[in-house]
Amino acid sequence: xxxxxxxxxxxxxxxxxxxxxxxxxxxxxxxxxxxxxxxxxxxxxxxxxxxxxxxxxxxxxxxxxxxxxxxxxxxxxxxxxxxxxxxxxxxxxxxxxxxxxxxxxxxxxxxxxxxxxxxxxxxxxxxxxxxxxxxxxxxxxxxxxxxxxxxxxxxxxxxxxxxxxxxxxxxxxxxxxxxxxxxxxxxxxxxxxxxxxxxxxxxxxxxxxxxxxxxxxxxxxxxxxxxxxxxxxxxxxx
Amino acid sequence: xxxxxxxxxxxxxxxxxxxxxxxxxxxxxxxxxxxxxxxxxxxxxxxxxxxxxxxxxxxxxxxxxxxxxxxxxxxxxxxxxxxxxxxxxxxxxxxxxxxxxxxxxxxxxxxxxxxxxxxxxxxxxxxxxxxxxxxxxxxxxxxxxxxxxxxxxxxxxxxxxxxxxxxxxxxxxxxxxxxxxxxxxxxxxxxxxxxxxxxxxxxxxxxxxxxxxxxxxxxxxxxxxxxxxxxxxxxxxx
Numbered sequence: 238x239x240x241x242x243x244x245x246x247x248x249x250x251x252x253x254x255x256x257x258x259x260x261x262x263x264x265x266x267x268x269x270x271x272x273x274x275x276x277x278x279x280x281x282x283x284x285x286x287x288x289x290x291x292x293x294x295x296x297x298x299x300x301x302x303x304x305x306x307x308x309x310x311x312x313x314x315x316x317x318x319x320x321x322x323x324x325x326x327x328x329x330x331x332x333x334x335x336x337x338x339x340x341x342x343x344x345x346x347x348x349x350x351x352x353x354x355x356x357x358x359x360x361x362x363x364x365x366x367x368x369x370x371x372x373x374x375x376x377x378x379x380x381x382x383x384x385x386x387x388x389x390x391x392x393x394x395x396x397x398x399x400x401x402x403x404x405x406x407x408x409x410x411x412x413x414x415x416x417x418x419x420x421x422x423x424x425x426x427x428x429x430x431x432x433x434x435x436x437x438x439x440x441x442x443x444x445x446x447x448x449x450x451x452x453x454x455x456x457x458x459x460x461x462x463x464x465x466x467x468x469x470x471x472x473x474x475x
Numbered sequence: 476x477x478x479x480x481x482x483x484x485x486x487x488x489x490x491x492x493x494x495x496x497x498x499x500x501x502x503x504x505x506x507x508x509x510x511x512x513x514x515x516x517x518x519x520x521x522x523x524x525x526x527x528x529x530x531x532x533x534x535x536x537x538x539x540x541x542x543x544x545x546x547x548x549x550x551x552x553x554x555x556x557x558x559x560x561x562x563x564x565x566x567x568x569x570x571x572x573x574x575x576x577x578x579x580x581x582x583x584x585x586x587x588x589x590x591x592x593x594x595x596x597x598x599x600x601x602x603x604x605x606x607x608x609x610x611x612x613x614x615x616x617x618x619x620x621x622x623x624x625x626x627x628x629x630x631x632x633x634x635x636x637x638x639x640x641x642x643x644x645x646x647x648x649x650x651x652x653x654x655x656x657x658x659x660x661x662x663x664x665x666x667x668x669x670x671x672x673x674x675x676x677x678x679x680x681x682x683x684x685x686x687x688x689x690x691x692x693x694x695x696x697x698x699x700x701x702x703x704x705x706x707x708x709x710x711x712x713x
Contacts, residue, residue: 274685277515281686284522285650285693288624289657294694302692310685386526412523419527444682447512447548448519454540455523456532 241399242343243375245408246351249427251330251361259326267311273445274307280412283352283383293381295354300324327353328360332367333429339466340370344475348373350393350406352383373397385416393422407469411449415457425469426452426459479637480581481613483646484589487665489568489599497564505549511683512545518650521590521621531619533592538562565591566598570605571667577704578608582713586611588631588644590621611635623654631660645707649687653695663707664690664697 244250253276261268282299301317301324308315315323340347348371351358355376362368375396380388393404401421408414409427418424430450452458461472482488491514499506520537539555539562546553553561578585586609589596593614600606613634618626631642639659646652647665656662668688690696699710 270682270685273682277682277686278692281519281522281650282691282693284519284526285623285653288522288525288620289654289693290625306689306692310689382526385523387528412519415523416527442680444508444511444515447508448515451544451548453520454516454544455520455527 239345239399240403240405241346241348241372241393241397243348243350243393243397243404243406243422245406245410245413246349246353246358246361247327247330248429249407249409250332250336250349250367251365252333253330255329255331256326259323263323264311264313267313269442271307271311271313274310275304277445277448278303278306287382287386291381295378296352296376296383297324297354297357299383300327300357327357329364330361332365333466335465335467337367337370339469340367343470346372346397346399348375348393348397350375350377350384350389352377352389354378384410384413385419387416387420390417390420390422405473407466411451411453411459412455414459415453415455418457418459424459425461425463425472427463427466427469429464477583477637478641478643479584479586479610479631479635481586481588481631481635481642481644481660483644483648483651484587484591484596484599485565485568486667487645487647488570488574488587488605489603490571491568493567493569494564497561501561502549502551505551507680509545509549509551512548513542514683515686516541516544525620525624529619533616534590534614534621535562535592535595537621538565538595565595567602568599570603571704573703573705575605575608577707578605581708584610584635584637586613586631586635588613588615588622588627590615590627592616622648622651623657625654625658628655628658628660643711645704649689649691649697650693652697653691653693656695656697662697663699663701663710665701665704665707667702 257268257272260271282303301320304324305320355378358374358376362374373396375392377383377389380392382388404422406417406422407425407427409429414424414426463469463472495506495510498509520541539558542562543558593616596612596614600612611634613630615621615627618630620626642660644655644660645663645665647667652662652664701707701710
């Protein structure tokens, strides 16, 4: 039985931290709020558009429209081309430190399955220089839907010719893990920022973190939870 | 041509403000953060569950699971029956002040179309004493999906026998207005809390407000935007 490792991209392999620094440098003291609104709306729009159905627009459009929303909320009006410039930082995201080594040493085929459009993902993989480590870079474009719609996860079988039960799917996005688990993949929730367990750190200005780093209540428990990719092999005993 | 007025329920006819007061009274200084997380997750789960497909669970389950998530984020662990007790405040929400008079004087059939389960909505309408003002109280239950899935809006025609073009749909939820507009309804976005236009009031602890009171970037502009139901008749010239 061949096992294949499939990774989410944004927040899982690629660190969005640099984005917030760019925003903060350009709009001092607004970096965090713009970033939180942007990412919350980006996912929200991906879900809403999938629910509303055709016409499908790709993640590049969704990314720019959600940025536009976040900027307006902060009273910032930019031209379309300036919005595009800010968003294009998405093509230059850095890998999390352990990713390259993890991809190089996993004794199995590796692929990406991401909401990103094919051209966003191709630019990202090329800039990070991990093309040789990946067997496929799968965009949801072909499914004309965003995760967690089952059509997205179904692309893995059609592209890699591997049954869902032989797929280990790794994502830092807990909703993504829920969708993948329901679809039939073996799932690893990569929770890179485990919340402190005391009540004190509940900070209203960190709503994004609170929204995204708790286990979801969606009746789909991840098979494994790890704090970094280095832990995945040990957790899966490979 | 008969025109029918269809209203969203939560936040549109019914005020959720009392909910936050209850939470704040029970968990001092945590009312706002719990409420924000609860409502953001409640919608998020309604969308995610619709995207993931069967099994459908109704809005009562979604409401309890999202409350559970919000409470855990604040480090609060309650039993299932205590969670149920907190959530059951949803059955006793008060109408916004102008709603009763507006429903009584609109010269047309009026109905509710809400994500709420049929039993949640029946309790709500009975407690508020507006049963006589409404021709139908339509839950999305029968569509086995949540708004903005088109199957939900399609229930209006099957229940009220009115073509989409003759429906005026009124909601305070901008995503709901986007979905209804795309479906073919005439739409009114009831923005009860228009954001200040200066940059100063951008308050990171008010992420919920920022997420919900700006026009969406979803390529579906509401036909009308009003600050209260009293303005709707004037806007539509009736």
